[in-house]
Amino acid sequence: MSSILDLITITNVSAVVLVIGTLGVIALPKPIDKVIMLSILQGGLIGTIVAAKYLDVAMAAAIFDPIATVIFLIGIIKIDEIRKKKEKEKAGEEGILA
């Protein structure tokens, strides 16, 4: 006897989460939204690895993924600061010229 509840396994749910994360990362334009959707993608990866019963690899993935997220956030904040500073410098130069 097979019912619709048999489809709800760790593998299938993780695959759905992975597809949602992929579409989110590609479709959303702002970098901060992309980082959030990337976290969903990494959650799907960890779920898939757990479904394969490689819990040691899942542990390593769980350690490395937040490091990647933090690095991306630091980079986005830094690049935003640099761009804002450059815009200000440009506006200041134009003000002197005018």
Added chain:
Amino acid sequence: MLDIYTWFYTGVALVIIGSIGTVIGPGVNDPIIRTLNTEIPAIGLSLILLTYNSTIALLTYIAATTIISMILLRAIVRLEELGAEL
């Protein structure tokens, strides 16, 4: 048995969709957005490695992806500071 096919085809779909998204996705002229999009093929490749039970390769690849994203972002920020035309 069905699980293995799910992992494999999800991985293949992620590699293909992610690669196309990295090349012609929305807003990829910004290097930081392009770097974020490259994470999708990396995760798809991890799923393919999982299908073939390559545990050590999977472990190494997850670690290497983190380290390479660190180096790439550092290079992008530095080039932006210098004002280089990329």
